[in-house]
Amino acid sequence: MSFLSRFKFRGGVHPEGRKDLSADMPVRVPTLPECLFVSLQQHIGAPASPVIQVGDKVSKGQRIAASQGAVSAPVHAPTSGRIIAIGDYPAPHPSGLPVPTITIESDGEDRWMDIASPGDPFAFSAEEVAARVGAAGIVGLGGAAFPAAVKLNVSRRGGVTTLIMNGGECEPYLTCDDRLMRDRAPEVILGIRLISHAVGAREVLVGIEDNKPEAIAAMTAAAQGSEVKVLAVPAMYPMGSEKQLIQALTGKEVPAGGRAADIGMLVHNVGTAYAVAQSLNLGRPLVSRLVTVSGGAVAAPGNLEVLIGTPAQALFETCGGFKDTPARLVMGGPMMGQQFTNPLVPVIKGTSGVLALTAAEIGQPQPAPCIRCSTCVRACPVGLLPLEMAAHIRTGDLGGAVDLGLKDCIACGSCSYVCPAHIPLVHYFNYAKGDLAAKERAKLKQDATKKLAEERTARMERIAREREEAAKARAAKKAAQEAAKKAAAEAAAREKAEKEQSGKEQAEAL
Amino acid sequence: MIAAVVSLATLGLFLGLVLGIAAKRLQVEGNPLVAELEALLPGSQCGQCGFPGCTGAAQALADGAAPITLCPPGGKDLVVALAAKLGVEADLSGVKENVPSVAEVKEEICIGCTRCYKVCPTDAIMGAAKNIHVVFREACTACGKCVDVCPTEALALRPIPVTLQSWYWPKPALEAA
Numbered sequence: 238m239s240f241l242s243r244f245k246f247r248g249g250v251h252p253e254g255r256k257d258l259s260a261d262m263p264v265r266v267p268t269l270p271e272c273l274f275v276s277l278q279q280h281i282g283a284p285a286s287p288v289i290q291v292g293d294k295v296s297k298g299q300r301i302a303a304s305q306g307a308v309s310a311p312v313h314a315p316t317s318g319r320i321i322a323i324g325d326y327p328a329p330h331p332s333g334l335p336v337p338t339i340t341i342e343s344d345g346e347d348r349w350m351d352i353a354s355p356g357d358p359f360a361f362s363a364e365e366v367a368a369r370v371g372a373a374g375i376v377g378l379g380g381a382a383f384p385a386a387v388k389l390n391v392s393r394r395g396g397v398t399t400l401i402m403n404g405g406e407c408e409p410y411l412t413c414d415d416r417l418m419r420d421r422a423p424e425v426i427l428g429i430r431l432i433s434h435a436v437g438a439r440e441v442l443v444g445i446e447d448n449k450p451e452a453i454a455a456m457t458a459a460a461q462g463s464e465v466k467v468l469a470v471p472a473m474y475p476m477g478s479e480k481q482l483i484q485a486l487t488g489k490e491v492p493a494g495g496r497a498a499d500i501g502m503l504v505h506n507v508g509t510a511y512a513v514a515q516s517l518n519l520g521r522p523l524v525s526r527l528v529t530v531s532g533g534a535v536a537a538p539g540n541l542e543v544l545i546g547t548p549a550q551a552l553f554e555t556c557g558g559f560k561d562t563p564a565r566l567v568m569g570g571p572m573m574g575q576q577f578t579n580p581l582v583p584v585i586k587g588t589s590g591v592l593a594l595t596a597a598e599i600g601q602p603q604p605a606p607c608i609r610c611s612t613c614v615r616a617c618p619v620g621l622l623p624l625e626m627a628a629h630i631r632t633g634d635l636g637g638a639v640d641l642g643l644k645d646c647i648a649c650g651s652c653s654y655v656c657p658a659h660i661p662l663v664h665y666f667n668y669a670k671g672d673l674a675a676k677e678r679a680k681l682k683q684d685a686t687k688k689l690a691e692e693r694t695a696r697m698e699r700i701a702r703e704r705e706e707a708a709k710a711r712a713a714k715k716a717a718q719e720a721a722k723k724a725a726a727e728a729a730a731r732e733k734a735e736k737e738q739s740g741k742e743q744a745e746a747l
Numbered sequence: 748m749i750a751a752v753v754s755l756a757t758l759g760l761f762l763g764l765v766l767g768i769a770a771k772r773l774q775v776e777g778n779p780l781v782a783e784l785e786a787l788l789p790g791s792q793c794g795q796c797g798f799p800g801c802t803g804a805a806q807a808l809a810d811g812a813a814p815i816t817l818c819p820p821g822g823k824d825l826v827v828a829l830a831a832k833l834g835v836e837a838d839l840s841g842v843k844e845n846v847p848s849v850a851e852v853k854e855e856i857c858i859g860c861t862r863c864y865k866v867c868p869t870d871a872i873m874g875a876a877k878n879i880h881v882v883f884r885e886a887c888t889a890c891g892k893c894v895d896v897c898p899t900e901a902l903a904l905r906p907i908p909v910t911l912q913s914w915y916w917p918k919p920a921l922e923a924a
Contacts, residue, residue, distance in 0.1 A: 332909070334909065668915065668918045671916060672918075674915070675913065675915065678913070679847065682885070683790070686888045690868050693869065694792065
């Protein structure tokens with residue numbers, strides 16, 4: 238039985254969904270690409286470090302890079318084959334900068350490594366579940382790609398009471414979570430119960446937008462008889478944002494500058510739950526994910542189960558290529574996704590969609606001056622003043638924007654979407670956040686170098702002092718020696734004189 | 748008349764005494780502004796401003812003997828911060844925008860003369876006689892002292908390469924007015 242949630246969050250927009258392009262397409266598997274490009278930086282935190290050499294043969298699911306540091310995740314071979322390169326390859330990122338990447342030449346067999354059956358996953362302790370989730374390389378599959386095990390451990394220690402599963406999928410075009418919940422609901426529910434077991438949650442809520450009735454029905458049926466409660470939430474962008482979903486489901490608001498854990502909540506994506514079920518039930522690490530391939534330029538949009546590292550080009554080819562010239566390629570959704578220009582960039586763990594949009598779909602009208610209509614203020618789900626913040630940033634007053642709450646901006650793009658003057662508001666905020674972060678890093682470096690300079694000055698002074706003391710000591714020693722010599726010489730002279738005297742006396746006596 | 752003279756004289760003596768004691772007891776060691784200005788400066792004691800280290804530069808700034816644009820490594824941000832602290836107008840026209848850089852040793856032509864690491868104010872260069880020297884990027888402030896002393900021009904300042912972690916969106920171009 239599902240219920241409609243009673244709560245609301247402020248603001249939000251209603252972009253055209255365009256989910257019908259791919260929502261009813263069953264999940265397909267693209268042909269195995271010749272080469273897979275597995276990025277070592279697929280998650281927030283430190284990049285993974287390779288544990289294989291060029292030329293090594295690997296099996297599907299074999300660990301090829303280990304996690305480094307507290308916040309990181311390992312990476313596994315998405316197919317069987319041979320490692321042909323470890324080095325830089327373009328990242329799926331607007332900058333197009335290279336990122337360390339392991340290239341695997343597929344042997345065409347797609348052969349899994351030997352996996353021992355893990356047994357009953359509910360027999361594991363909470364720590365063991367988190368450790369296995371970490372070892373399987375699972376990160377948040379909603380898009381942020383934060384290592385899931387770190388989140389589980391922090392939540393367990395922090396005493397999280399409510400687990401919220403995010404089935405919102407509010408971004409237009411994307412339908413991969415919808416498909417996952419429709420087709421694989423029992424596995425998703427199993428994963429949800431395992432996450433709940435790992436954090437000791439008392440309440441488990443699944444929030445699904447009411448524009449996915451099939452997913453709600455399938456999930457409700459699969460959740461029958463368990464502690465998992467499936468709730469329908471109104472279709473509204475950005476419902477799939479962590480803080481907004483919490484508010485829509487529980488009526489509680491995450492405080493400014495705070496995190497969900499501060500009010501005893503943990504939010505995970507339904508895709509992450511599926512990956513958790515796969516790793517704990519079957520012992521399989523995260524090597525593939527569902528990706529929506531859509532957009533007006535794609536001939537046959539659909540949902541694909543894609544191996545991590547597959548180039549975007551291969552996905553478009555599986556979906557019939559382009560029927561129109563794509564004006565923009567986007568990874569993720571059209572509201573918050575990252576645009577990319579090189580079609581050879583690979584799918585990473587956080588890629589929920591690969592879109593090829595036509596010029597008509599992106600619409601790039603010339604920005605006009607702000608008319609202070611405050612439509613953006615009404616649209617902001619966080620309650621900020623986008624027009625004021627952008628005005629401060631434009632004049633270079635980033636501090637003023639921070640005072641207005643820039644750091645609480647979730648970069649959802651609702652303000653840019655509704656702005657009648659087409660001002661790139663969220664672009665201003667992304668620039669300002671990046672600039673502030675760069676200044677912060679420069680400040681940290683300056684503090685560190687200041688300390689180094691002080692230590693050096695102190696050392697130089699100490700060395701100079703020691704040298705001076707040594708010189709003084711040497712001088713004193715020399716003076717003492719000379720004095721002793723002088724004294725000896727005088728004594729000798731005296732003796733000689735005495736001798737002479739006595740000799741004279743003797744001579745006189747003679 | 749006498750009463751007035753006596754009362755005013757007493758008042759004068761009393762207030763003078765109070766001021767005298769206050770001057771002794773509430774005396775401030777040095778100029779606090781100097782310490783505050785020094786905290787803003789990079790603190791790497793590179794000497795590019797022509798003063799002996801950042802303390803000297805802060806003293807000169809506090810005395811008004813130096814322009815607020817004196818510090819090349821500080822860049823525009825420092826000029827703005829100093830202008831705010833000293834309450835003067837910030838003229839950014841002559842200030843070059845700093846590209847974050849670090850020194851780099853060209854290993855083919857380094858002869859291991861050890862001159863550079865002796866002058867480095869932050870111990871950012873490591874090496875030994877007749878061995879190739881190397882720069883620690885994290886510790887280098889790009890003051891350029893090593894570049895000046897290098898006899899083979901093996902040292903040069905190069906911009907820090909942009910990585911996936913440090914890249915961010917550029918500022919949007921101004922919309923049509």
